[in-house]
Amino acid sequence: MPATTVRDLIGPDSIVLELGSSARDEAILELSQCLQHLGAVDDARAVTDAALAREALGSTNIGMGVAIPHAKSDHVGRAALAFGRRRAGVSWPGEAVADAGAGPDAEREMHSVDLVFLIASPEHASDDHLRVLAALARALIHEDFRTALRTSPTAGAVLELLERRLTVTA
């Protein structure tokens, strides 16, 4: 009986098919503003700052063209997820090591990502949204999932993909 479903965390309005910004900080702000429009967070700027503080501890650029910034803040009302893509990439300082795995991802520059998931959690969150995030983390390892994220034509298609792949069977 999963407590939180994919749709509790993300909806079509928090999926941005083409981010406007090529810089990390602005990309995070853009996604935070989506969540603010939805009412999940009350101050996009504060949430962005929290995410950047987390980046300062260690980049969430996990390679493979994916970054998963996360913000834990009092300005987050309920746990929420936002997703953004940018075909030309968002510059995102990654970890120094880059002996990259196989596949087309290997060619991708280590300091640029094209898929961004922003995770916003309340300061005193219950744990039940974590299972969905764990499922997301697992799915991101698989190239076919990343390819599908890159090629989904609409926000609705992205949402369907997420629902299909992140259904928690715990």
Next chain:
Amino acid sequence: MALQRLVAITSCPTGIAHTYMAAEALSKAAGEAGISIKVETQGSIGAENVITAEEAAGADAVIIAADTNVIEDRFVGKPIVHASTGDAIRNAAALIAQAGRLVEAAGAAPVAAAPAAQADYLASVAAAKASRKTRQAGPYKHLMNGVSFMIPFVVAGGILIALSFAFGIHAYEKQGTLAAALFQIGAQNAFALFVPILAGYIAYSIADRPGLAPGMIGGLLATQVGAGFLGGIIAGFVGGYLALWMVRTIHLPRSLQGLMPVLIVPLVTSLVVGLVMIYVVGEPVKAINTGLTDYLKGMSGGSAIVLGLVMGLMMAFDMGGPVNKAAYTFAVGLLASNVYTPMAAVMAAGMTPPLGLALATRLAPRKFTSEEKEAGETAWVLGLAFITEGAIPFAAADPFRVIPSIMTGSAITAAMSMAFGIQLRAPHGGVFVLPIPNVITDLPLYVLTIVVGTVVTAAVVSLLKRPVQEPEATVALAEPSAA
């Protein structure tokens, strides 16, 4: 020997994403290489897909992909590859290849027997330990968990109190002095925490995180209602099993599910445990205390030796609980009436439990865990300072063998002290008060009674306790091919 079976643990500090990505990457890479793998994730949800003792024993190699400290004692003797979660995410295949090389290297040198034999031996010891752990499952394991978290508090608090006595037994009563500060740290804080810690970590062992709050709150109540460490053990088990039961059986509608861990479980478990401690434990404890005090008063006209035996039994029974307090306050109360023999008996009887156990760890080291042996070293100091609590870690870990032993020693000591008519005019302090002129009437005889009680305690406890190490050795021999 080729790599066939792998186990792995992944863990990262926030436990939100990297733990699971690393796990997935390892599973994927192992699948592609045709190697079976089980990955335990230690993330923010708690440990999932936990590797059992048999699986650990059956694995050819271990990969630890973690950015946090992971406890590896399940894998003693196995080839272990250490990496960060980032390494696993970026290049899981390389980690698996590295594990394969380690396994081949270990298998390729069977003639150079030493390392291989040692690995086998270590593995069988690990397997034996694991099987011993499974046998120790349930209440005993939970009790031990609580005790091992409690020991540092008893040691630190006890020694600080003893140090404050070194300034003179009334030195701590003077505000602003170092002695007062030491006493405040030791007696009012470290000792105030140890029963809650015991109870909290018993409950934590049973129910994981949801157990901690009811356990600690119940433990603190146990000290406040005067139920001592035995009350704390009750609080720990009640709180732990209640929390476990709630988490497992109560299923709320989805919309309310989020309230379970943050509101409902802590509130209900703490409330129930608290009420149990106050009404179910607290009331009888009060009755026991006053009943025993009256009983002792009634005995004071009769045989001094019988009174000594009874006070000794009481002092050692619960060390800080209602029975012990009844004897102690009875003796202290008599000081005001210029009756000094019970005080001497009570203090001697309160010194022999830690002293006797300290001696027992030396006489019969195989019957104590290494943790207990270390606690035994400080138990000397605590016993000499009349801090009976020094015996609690031993008593809490194995109550049915240790408590009767220390009661025997204390009863004999107290009876001897009464028989000799030894008088003591100080209510506490242990050896620190003995050199003070006129505090004790017959120092050599008094020391003798304490030595006798110490030796008796040590002898009985060594006799009753079962060896800790031997089952491990037997099992290791019985399962030579466990690895």
